[in-house]
Amino acid sequence: MNPDLSQIGKQMSKRTGVRAIMKDIIETLHGGGGQEFINLSAGNPTILPEVVALWRDCTAELLASSEYGEVVCRYGSSQGYAPLIEAIARDFNQRYGVHLRDRNILITPGSQALYFYAANAFGGYREDGKLKQILLPLSPEYTGYGGVSLTPEAVVACKPLIEIDEPTHRFKYSPDFDQLQMTPETGCVIFSRPCNPTGNVLSDEEVRKIATLAEPFNVPVLVDSAYAPPYPSLNFTPMTPIFGENILHCLSLSKVGLPGERIGIAIGNPELIEVLESFQTNACIHSPRYGQAIAARAIASGKLADIAETVVRPHYQHKFTVLETTLDAVMPKNIPWFLHQGEGAIFAWLWFPDLPQSDWELYQALKKAGVIAVPGSSFFPGLQEEWAHKEQCLRISLTATPDEIALGMERLAAVVEQVWR
Numbered sequence: 037m038n039p040d041l042s043q044i045g046k047q048m049s050k051r052t053g054v055r056a057i058m059k060d061i062i063e064t065l066h067g068g069g070g071q072e073f074i075n076l077s078a079g080n081p082t083i084l085p086e087v088v089a090l091w092r093d094c095t096a097e098l099l100a101s102s103e104y105g106e107v108v109c110r111y112g113s114s115q116g117y118a119p120l121i122e123a124i125a126r127d128f129n130q131r132y133g134v135h136l137r138d139r140n141i142l143i144t145p146g147s148q149a150l151y152f153y154a155a156n157a158f159g160g161y162r163e164d165g166k167l168k169q170i171l172l173p174l175s176p177e178y179t180g181y182g183g184v185s186l187t188p189e190a191v192v193a194c195k196p197l198i199e200i201d202e203p204t205h206r207f208k209y210s211p212d213f214d215q216l217q218m219t220p221e222t223g224c225v226i227f228s229r230p231c232n233p234t235g236n237v238l239s240d241e242e243v244r245k246i247a248t249l250a251e252p253f254n255v256p257v258l259v260d261s262a263y264a265p266p267y268p269s270l271n272f273t274p275m276t277p278i279f280g281e282n283i284l285h286c287l288s289l290s291k292v293g294l295p296g297e298r299i300g301i302a303i304g305n306p307e308l309i310e311v312l313e314s315f316q317t318n319a320c321i322h323s324p325r326y327g328q329a330i331a332a333r334a335i336a337s338g339k340l341a342d343i344a345e346t347v348v349r350p351h352y353q354h355k356f357t358v359l360e361t362t363l364d365a366v367m368p369k370n371i372p373w374f375l376h377q378g379e380g381a382i383f384a385w386l387w388f389p390d391l392p393q394s395d396w397e398l399y400q401a402l403k404k405a406g407v408i409a410v411p412g413s414s415f416f417p418g419l420q421e422e423w424a425h426k427e428q429c430l431r432i433s434l435t436a437t438p439d440e441i442a443l444g445m446e447r448l449a450a451v452v453e454q455v456w457r
């Protein structure tokens with residue numbers, strides 16, 4: 037059957053961003069003709085035994101408790117499971133000296149759903165026909181933002197400033213505040229901190245500056261904290277969550293062992309939370325409660341924050357160190373290559389100015405050498421303008437083993453040398 041799709045149906049049934057490349061990657065991995073690949077493309081987190089044990093213990097507690105029937109056999113409130121909301125409020129109040137109450141918090145089925153609600157509630161066409169934009173202040177950005185709006189033309193992104201350290205082959209992006217303009221047409225702002233794909237962490241001051249620019253226009257600023265403290269604490273540089281009248285601080289438990297349970301958390305002004313909650317009621321009633329019930333236990337006991345700091349962060353930070361020391365040792369010295377400062381998340385981001393081919397061709401050449409990484413051009417959602425940089429980057433995942441990462445970087449160095457020759 038070939039259904040006659042609506043405009044939205046057509047758009048939402050397309051693969052966007054990295055999902056389009058993932059199809060090629062999956063076909064390569066499954067049909068490799070006996071070739072073994074080092075897969076440095078995965079966004080799926082590594083399964084860590086200590087983290088699995090925590091969730092297993094929380095599940096055993098839940099199964100043994102009288103709460104079990106209430107959790108799985110009944111509908112709940114759209115806002116989320118009350119013990120989880122209470123545990124988050126108490127934890128954040130103690131940790132950050134804020135004064136969160138239950139109405140400041142919403143639980144969603146994963147944080148991707150939260151960005152979908154926000155992008156369509158605050159962005160898109162208004163009743164008067166004006167387009168409200170979803171502004172990504174620093175491109176490159178999380179590829180998933182490319183698919184969140186039912187009005188794709190609403191997503192717009194700004195080119196960054198680039199600071200280069202030639203002798204060490206490192207670089208860093210920062211927001212270009214001369215380009216970053218809020219207007220009555222700005223609907224909401226979204227950025228990831230730490231950033232997927234680059235590992236960049238916007239400073240506390242930069243976050244405050246963005247929120248201050250947005251405030252006079254009543255623009256909500258969503259800080260995507262999928263890699264931030266206190267869980268999963270995948271920051272390798274100090275950073276503090278920033279709260280404010282127009283800031284929606286958005287968490288995800290996916291990188292601390294629960295990607296399958298789909299738990300996203302929005303923290304902010306009750307008026308913003310209410311808008312998102314109503315959106316959620318219409319979309320799916322509420323998030324599943326089993327994951328929420330085990331998360332409530334892990335957060336209330338303090339074990340989730342502990343394991344994030346003592347197990348999850350060191351695991352990925354070590355792999356970043358392996359990656360950068362290998363690159364420093366094996367990359368050709370006479371070729372321009374730059375690694376983005378590894379400030380957090382579970383990826384490394386490489387930039388090759390003057391790359392004599394496109395990032396897609398580099399990806400294909402790497403595949404021939406048995407390594408799969410993600411071509412960088414998938415990570416510029418909303419950036420329409422021509423910019424050579426968009427086709428000069430590569431995202432490398434830190435989810436493989438340290439040995440695989442080191443070998444992958446050695447093969448990358450050999451491919452790069454060949455490409456330049």
Ligand SMILES: Cc1ncc(COP(=O)(O)O)c(C=O)c1O
Pocket residue numbers: 079145146147148149178180228231232260262287288289290295298299300
């Ligand atoms: C920056 C960022 N935001 C959001 C998400 C979506 O996460 P979730 O599993 O909470 O929907 C991801 C997933 O990888 C991500 O990297």
